[in-house]
Amino acid sequence: MPTRERARFINSLSGFKSANLIATQDKQGNTNVAIFSSVVHLGASPALVGFIMRPDTRQRHTLDNIIETQVYTINQVSEAFYQQAHQTSARYPIEESEFEMAGLECGYIDNVPFVKESSLKFVVKLKEILPIALNNTQMVIGEISHVLCEESAIKEDGYIDIEALQTVAISGLDSYHSSQRLSRLSYAKPDSPLHQVEASK
Template sequence: MHYTKKDIEQMNRIQKIKFINSVSGIKPANLIGTISNSGQSNLAIFSSVFHLGSNPALLGFITRPAGEVPRHTYENILDNKQYTINHVSASFTEKAHYTSAKIDRTVSEFETCGLTEEFVEDFKAPFVKESILKMGMEFKQAIDIELNGTILVIGEIQHLIIPDAAIGEDEDIDLANIDGVGISGLNTYYSLEKIGRYPYARASEIPDFKK
């Protein structure tokens, strides 16, 4: 099939969301944990977390602004400046998926979806105990994206919790060892499998692919 811009614009809302959310490929599945100033925890799945820089260690994710639909994650981050990012593993993808439901602010997705809150000293936001790789983040900046009304939320890693078994050769993180999963579209999950590991790419060391 060949879809033009006009074809895409004429798709119904759900079809368009599924298609355009899928065309960039598999995205990481992460649960973002927050807590309100009154102590109410919140958990929501995101597929938009991405690396922004290593020094300082910055990650970003995309959210929509609060409006007719409450955005508890973003509101809590603005309130207390801390949140967690927790990798989703294959063992709890279904539980993680249902955190995307519109649940009342007075009810915690941790409890509703059968996941466990975990805290570290001197850090407000809850981690997901079941997650194998998790990060405690400090909010740094929010950037409005005028083209579609979304917001880029930028945070700096304050805590990185990862098992020794996930540290591979040359201090790489071996994601296959922590059973991580990815998302395509709105509701399809994929397991990760390592297919190769190559040296740092230098122009003088490129193999002769023409042979």
């Protein structure tokens, strides 16, 4: 199978993935924002998240900036700006900010850039970078220090209704999807029947 087609095929196998913009800046103040579909929850206490950086064969402004400043933001992508988010995957020179080139607005919290259009974003402090020798990728692991989210989406039990925020998902390399919740289900226990959890709680 040709390389490009193989990449699309293999990337589609894992199903829907989260769509997030990772925003960084270097010590000179040059901002960068790039879309990632590999952000993954690693633990709640401490609050750890990770994402995968592809082989470092070309200059990677996101990784360079994270190593330099030790901090970044992760910003969920919603229906209102998914096309601008996708445009950040283009390779711009370091002096051209993807915020400006893709038509996204940059805000700051504690001098760390974030995407103003995003309804759910969080500040992350770098903790560890794990090399994966099998394919020369790297897992970047960080700890969440601040969360910015529309209060109406946060339910009494801590659940965040990301569907209400019109968060999108990615399949393959370039297909974007909205979601439709089937239901929330109760905590599974042996010999205890499941029941639906009301979405409003």
